[in-house]
Amino acid sequence: MTIPEQRVSLPSSKVRPSEPPSDVPERAPLMSRRWFAIVAGFTIPGVVIAVWWVVSALKLLPVSQLPSPEMVVLALFDMAQRGWLAQDIAISAQRVVIGFLGGATLGLIFGAVVGLSRKGDLFLAPTLGAIRAVPSLAWIPLLLIWLKIGEDSKITLIAIGAFFPVYTTVASALRHVDKQLVEAARAFGHTGLRLFATVQLPAIIPSVVSGLRLALAQAWLFLVAAELIASSMGLGFRLIDSQNNGRVDRIFLIIILLAILGKATDALIGIFERWVQRRLA
Template identity: 65%
Template sequence: MLIGFAVGASLGLLLGGLVGLSGAARAALAPTVQAIRAVPSLAWVPLLLLWLGIGETPKITLVAIGAFFPVYTTVSAGLDHVDPRLRELGRAYGRRGPALLAQVLIPAAAPAVLSGLRLGLAQGWLFLVAAELIASSMGLGFLLIDSENTGRTDILLLAIVLLALLGKASDALLGVAERQVVRRWS
């Protein structure tokens, strides 16, 4: 989960930043990315299994896909919707290029970026469970299906509770980071 989220979120931050900052990149990349985003999550599973086989690699890839799109969307929209007067003010104070990005644009877009990271994390958990439900011999998603097939409601409920606890714990950690960033740039 952590590897897939890190890969997907990093790619989402990079590509979303590029699209959010550059009109040319937006024109070239946004339609393709949005078309790929429309593919339902479960449709990726057979393709990834065919290409990558059964194991951890397709699960990591599916989590990365799940985390990528919310992060990409919120980063590109957050940077694109920074108040033009704020950009102008930054330029009036001599901020250009990387300085404008680091001191004006990123702090202004930080709430949207952090919301996107939290959405990407939740989506990553969803995609992980989907991958484990369909093609896995271990993991909590596999445990859900296995306990359903064997009639073990106790194990099924335990797997659901564990997923809820893991999801909430990871979201809480990201929430702490979010509060630190917002406090720093407020």
Template identity: 45%
Template sequence: MNSQAGSLQPARALSRWRPRLPQQLRAILTRAQGVLLPALLLLGLEAVVRAGWVPAHLLPPPTEVLRTLVGMGPQGLWSHVQASSVRVLLGFALGAGAAAFVGAWVGLSARARALIDPSVQALRAIPSLAWVPLLLLWLGIDEAPKLTLIAIGAFFPVYMGVASGIRDVDRKLVEVGEMAGLGRLDMVRRVLLPASMPAVMTGLRNGLSLAWMFMVAAELIAATQGLGYLLTDGRETGRADLVLAAILLLALLGKTSDSAMAWLERRTLHWRDTFDALESRP
């Protein structure tokens, strides 16, 4: 026992000398670490291309990609970003709304689960591009097929999050609610919904990410604006810099929307007492 206590003393002494930063500053520094890896990757690509190890027409350096973005001008760049963002938001809202309704029905009803879930799981395995010819035949080439395809992409992750979140609620919580005399509506509102919210929020974040992915496939449908259109235009004209510029914008927009959803998740689930990384604790 004495030897163990003696071995712990140096560790405690070191912990006392560890600099104590304000919590907000520590959080900012922790988030800033996420920029380190992309910055190193961009610097490495710039050096590799400038050294001639990779042909510049196949992999333009990051500075050339940045020059391409600047050359579009604020208005031209904003028109593509706005077109894709509006399509993603509308398609995600449609798909997530339908998925929340169907997922809640399947999660609350064993009969609905037996009836609906097998078909949903089969449809979930269909690739995004397989829907494109059918949507063109049904809905034409306007905005309707694009929004429908994005909604399809957002539907399945949200459906899985809602349905599995409700089904995986601890039975003991339900039994406590029954002992308290809660009716069906109160059981859903006070027990099932709060307990399933972590899975629901995860499904929403995954659905939003897939909405961005399906947006690229959607904008292959006779689009004249958007990031998917830039990808197609860059491929047809042989401009790798334009393709990489569109990919960079997709990454930035996807990360921004996911960060917004993560912030909403923290605000919605602020009551959770979950594990945090030991290094981030005071």
């Protein structure tokens, strides 16, 4: 006797029709929004100013040590009316720009020589390493003897400060460029300066930008060192002049101005970095 075949029907899975893509763009995370980045950047300065205002309003510290924010603002208007503010900012910025460009250019050249040449590494690296250890203030007496009290001594000191961060980062980065990439470029006929400009330099752009940022910070530091000792104009001179006259409000103002100028010039390096990345992309 034949057993009738039993058909077992499995429950068919319901196939959902594909949902049409939504035309509504996904919202960017809060941390990546531009307005949030701006607000976050001003949060800590705002808190510091608020605490500063409260401490000065409650007179927890004497005015000779901590002037109120209102006193610093009044000092700003006073210096602007006297014509000192624009003059000091322009002179100091000019010195920083010239010294930074000169020092960074030389740092790039010497860093390339030391990073690419074994002979350059053997002959130049020890001497430059020893010079790098010399404090900034130690150069001032020698520069005053050689170049006298003038723009040349100040710009030279700033260039010394901007030289070593670029030199160090470029030389170190070039030693770690992928050797296979270099050999492939040489196989296509790239040698010498052409190899450096088209292969090796683009490979170390992040390190170069980091070196430029450090060099710019060093340029502002060496500027103040130069203007504190041998200058009759500029923010560094105004700083020591305010100390001699007991104007703590002006001292606070100049420190704030130096912070703003340093951040503004650092932002210019960031714009340069994005421009280079777009060109190399």
